[in-house]
Amino acid sequence: MITIERLTGAQILAAQAELIQLLDDAVTSGASVGFLPPLAPSEAQSYWQGVSADLEAETRALLVAHDAEGIVGTVQLELPSKPNARHRAEVQKLLVHTRARRQGIAQRLMDAIEALAAQEGRRLLVLDTRQGDDAERLYRRRGYIEAGTIPLYARSADGSLHTTIIFYRELGS
Numbered sequence: 001m002i003t004i005e006r007l008t009g010a011q012i013l014a015a016q017a018e019l020i021q022l023l024d025d026a027v028t029s030g031a032s033v034g035f036l037p038p039l040a041p042s043e044a045q046s047y048w049q050g051v052s053a054d055l056e057a058e059t060r061a062l063l064v065a066h067d068a069e070g071i072v073g074t075v076q077l078e079l080p081s082k083p084n085a086r087h088r089a090e091v092q093k094l095l096v097h098t099r100a101r102r103q104g105i106a107q108r109l110m111d112a113i114e115a116l117a118a119q120e121g122r123r124l125l126v127l128d129t130r131q132g133d134d135a136e137r138l139y140r141r142r143g144y145i146e147a148g149t150i151p152l153y154a155r156s157a158d159g160s161l162h163t164t165i166i167f168y169r170e171l172g173s
């Protein structure tokens with residue numbers, strides 16, 4: 001049984017140990033989520049502290065998925081505050097723990113973050129992912145449109161530079 005919950009900045013700090021573990025699981029398994037293995041606990045801790053500050057500043061929203069064992073997935077929505085950008089948002093850090101993948105949890109998180117975006121008046125969503133990753137199929141299936149690719153965009157754990165695909169979706173389209 002999976003439940004999805006929106007966390008506040010304070011709740012992020014309280015759940016920090018589980019979130020560090022979730023990020024470490026993704027990075028260790030080779031995901032392209034900004035960090036390279038080995039992920040130092042201090043690096044992960046300062047990352048989640050930054051996320052907590054953004055939530056308090058209301059420039060970001062974060063959802064977690066829980067199963068019987070605890071936090072098993074997460075996704076974020078960056079909320080630009082510039083006057084010309086308040087209709088759009090960026091989906092970031094969609095992570096599902098390796099122990100719980102291929103059960104539809106990422107789909108549930110995406111359903112929930114898109115509903116939250118619509119509620120916040122953010123009807124244009126953008127996101128990016130490493131070309132060829134599982135996430136690419138997931139986003140295409142959900143109706144995200146490829147805006148283009150950037151070669152050599154980010155480094156993978158094996159040292160190579162990989163292509164990133166930029167996607168967008170207008171909610172309701």
Ligand SMILES: CC(C)(COP(=O)(O)OP(=O)(O)OC[C@H]1O[C@@H](n2cnc3c(N)ncnc32)[C@H](O)[C@@H]1OP(=O)(O)O)[C@@H](O)C(=O)NCCC(=O)NCCS
Pocket residue numbers: 026031032033093094095096097100101102103104105106107108128129130133134135137138
């Ligand atoms: C990408 C990621 C979030 C997907 O999470 P997930 O919870 O496994 O995703 P889902 O279960 O919703 O869908 C994954 C696949 O499982 C399938 N699936 C879903 N429910 C299923 C079920 N009950 N039984 C069998 N297969 C199922 C989906 O159809 C999908 O199939 P596909 O391989 O053809 O695309 C996860 O792999 C991950 O955390 N990767 C590392 C981090 C990352 O790359 N994040 C994206 C950054 S942009």
